[in-house]
Amino acid sequence: MIEALRKFGRYIILMLRTLTVPERWSVFFRQTLTEIYKLGVDSLWIVIFISVFIGAVLTIQVSLNIQSPMIPSFTVGYITRETILLEFSSTIMSLILAGKVGSNIASELGTMRVTEQIDALEIMGVNSANYLILPKIAAFVVFIPVLVIFSMFFGVCGGYLIAFATDMITVAKYEYGIQYWFQPYYIGYSIVKSMSFAFIIASVSSFYGYYVKGGALQVGKASTDSVVMCSVLILVFDLVITHLMLAK
Amino acid sequence: MIEVKDICKSFEDKEVLKNISATFEKGKTNLIIGQSGSGKTVFIKTLVGLLRPDSGQILYDRRDLTRMKLKELKLLRREMGMLFQGSALFDSMTVMENVTFPLLMFTRDSRKEREKRGQFCLERVNLTGAESLYPGEISGGMMKRVAIARAIALNPKYLFCDEPNSGLDPKTSLLIDDLIHDITKEYNITTVINTHDMNSVMNIGEQIIFIADGEKAWEGNKDEIMSSNNTRLNDFVFASDLFKKVKEVENWVNEEG
Secondary structure (H helix, E strand, O other), X not given: OHHHHHHHHXXXXXXXXXXXXXXXXXXXXXXXXXXXXXXXXXXXXXXXXHHHHHHHHHHHHHHHHOOOOOOOOXXXXXXXXXXXXXXXXXXXXXXXXHHHHXXXXXXXXXXXXXXXXXXXXXXXXOXXXXXXXXXXXXXXXXXXXXXXXXXXXXXXXXHHHHHHHOOOXXXXXXXXXXXXXXXXXXXXXXXXXXXXXXXXXXXXXXXXXXOOOOOHHHXXXXXXXXXXXXXXXXXXXXXXXXXXHHOO | OEEEEEEEXXXXXXXXXXEEEEEEOOOXXXXXXXXXXXXXXXXXXXXXXXXXXXXXXXXXXXXXXXXXXHHHHHHHXXXXXXXXXXXXXXXXXXXXXXXXXXXXXXXXXXXXXXXXXXXXXXXXXXXXXXXXXXXXXXXXXXXXXXXXXXXXXXXXXXXXXXXXXOOOOHHHHHHHHHHHHHHHHHHOOEEEEEEOOHHHHHHHOOEEEEEEOOEEEEEEOHHHHOOOOOHHHHHHHOOOHHHHHHHXXXXXXXXXX
């Protein structure tokens, strides 16, 4: 317990050092653009790939499970859309990105720590936390809504493919279902949620990487630990944010 | 000039530095020598403020580093250059970007001016033609030279080198030693070098501090080191067969009159 509190204290101190005004705005913007490409644009293909397949699988499973004359068949499209919008594109996608982006950040910073590159920045008088971590947080928080929107679109497209290619549900009914009782608020809720998760992924994995001590083995461990911690925090905050934004 | 007064540093129960005092003079190559694990790296990291001492003072031209606020410390660090054991070049940047990085962060120079200064620093360390290469594409000796070029880019008052010859062959080690020595004289810098390489000691050791078990066990220069009666120092200096032979020859010459 004391160790957990100590870790939390160190995380807060690191964030206080990170969330300060950048020393050179031009350098900060350039770094942020690089990180947007590295953490965001590079993740686009995996987001699209997973979303199409999950959307398709979801449609098949829902269609198989609600074959009842009491339930209209457009419900398949409706449930697919709601699941994708409310939970898959934000939470599940963030869990996946915690593995890809989180481990990338932790191992990059960890390697910089063990090869003394972070010490070199400090010796020059550069706030290494601000210089290295802030662009990562800013880039991922800014870009994750794009990933979420892509995920939503391609998830729904995955279901459409099933409607088009099989006779489980007609395309017309699927289209009707995905439009039925649509609430734009859910998109906003999903984006707010994913932006919180993006902050968790970027900051927590940076914390694990920044404080690595030792060598390659410890960098690997930090990377794994960061993914585990990000996943736990994403699930906890999913519950909290959902309660705050959806519960009446 | 850097003055160190009664520096102590412990990690949990282990006392790593025990009341070390020393003066590092301007325009001289000051060497800290000692066996691996003797506390040299902790000492140099404490000296530059990467570690906080438990007690004592570190005075940079009468400015006490141990009492400085973060803002003052950052300003002081802009007067420092440091060469790390593994060079610590930024992997994602080219050689030129590495050298001009301090200028990018702390000056208002245009890109052209920065590159001009970067070119000058690279020429100073005899490394032209490698500007667009990445650290992964150059040799260990070249990496050290890039790191020296980066360290002098902002015209530092103080230069720190942690094991500058580690991983280098004897010939390249001598080149790096000479380069550090020449730069120290040329820019009148206070240079502190952490090493356990006896070739470096004999080559550029104008002032030498020997640390053993976290204590300052001896102080002198390269001419005095061979004739010292300090047992711990002799164990360190004459650990290699080469220096044992040198000592035997020296004794023989002395006896012969």
